[in-house]
Amino acid sequence: MHGLEPSGALRLAVRDLHKSYGSLEVLRGISLEAHQGDVIALIGASGSGKSTFLRCINQLEDCSQGEIFVNGEHLDLVHRKGRRVARDPRQLRRIRSKLGFVFQSFNLWSHMTVLENLIEGPTRIHGMHRDEAVALAQSLLERVGMKGREGAYPAQLSGGQQQRIAIARALAMQPEVMLFDEPTSALDPELVAEVLAVIRDLATEGRTMLLVTHEMAFARDVASKVVFLHKGLVEESGPPAEIFGAPKSVRLTQFLKHVRLN
């Protein structure tokens, strides 16, 4: 793997992010910072805006207000035809390549083999030599426990295997920050553990990660910080021990009552 810098450097900063669907404001001003090595779990009821927030960070959804900084670089957004979009598409692409995104539904490219899925980004976006990209892919496959399945097509794999490949595909871009959007929500219960194990591994090695999840026990064990969203706002945030052990707000207390912790 590429050398991870000592913790402290600010990898991702989001300031006052707003988003509306028509008159419905789903994000009402969310700010968040992730330093090197932070593992931030975003929790909250469905509809609280946590997935939307994550998707706004790499502009899979546009936001109506707010600023985004990746590794100190400010993403330049302008209003165009009623939407707020990147002024320079190349800057957006550069920033996106620094953010690894893992989707709920994997979204592997179905006409490509596992290996092709993994080397597509490094060779085409980073211009990496093919041999080097293959070597990188091999080592990543080993890390996610999928060595030997290079030639398989996504449709031939289980959901858990596909998600592990999707994580490896995101890692292959050697991103500064990994964004996980409910990575286990589309999985059968017996497949959740294998994916969580991979994510736990990444947390241990000091990856900077944002994780939208419904797996409360996992958030408690793995996250360095937990952010509880409610109706488009950060209702409460702090270390997992505090969030799960001594919630301050009524909303969080209620929310935790309704979710299982293990």
Added chain:
Amino acid sequence: MRFDLIFKHADMFLDSIVMTLELTVASLAIGMLIAMPVAVLRTMRLPYIDAVLRGYVFVFRGTPMLVQTYLVYYGLSQFEFIRDSFLWTVLRSPFNCALIAFSLNTGAYTAEILRGAIEATPKGEIEAAQAIGMSPLRMLRRIVIPGAFRRALPQYGNEVILMLHGSTVASIITIQDILGAGRTLNGKYYLAYEGLVTAAVLYLALTFLIAGAFGIAARHLQAHLRPASTR
């Protein structure tokens, strides 16, 4: 059934098979060259351009290929300025007229097949490409088009067979294709059906081969569609 007469003219039928295949394959190839940009541009819904392309598809799918062929073959030659121009070197050959009409026709149908397949690209695969920072053009080339071709294969196989059968229109404008050869045989010996039955059997055989080829291709591409650059 006068098999002796049919076999006596085996050479004529062989030549006619070549003619039919030439016409069909060439029209399909040119039609594909027309269809690819038309399909991609139509999914972009550009103002004005989209209206023009929709008009093209509407006209060529909305009128019979026989009428289109007549219009190119008989219609265009009515204009003196066309007969006087370099276009006449192309248009005075019935083969070229059929080729033009057939290509435009299959181009319109193929464009619609491809457009449907492009628009059926899973949204998640697009998002995954965006998320790693792919440009729209590269996404089209690497993700959308390869997936769309695979999805379009069964429908396109149908279009190929329809074009083979549609190419019989060529026999109306003096081209000796398979149907033309059959009618020649009938006419020569005042036969009722020998020539037509022979033609039917030949079309059936060709259709069988095409359908088989697409069946194999479909099975292959389901599992092995891989860009040449990565093997």
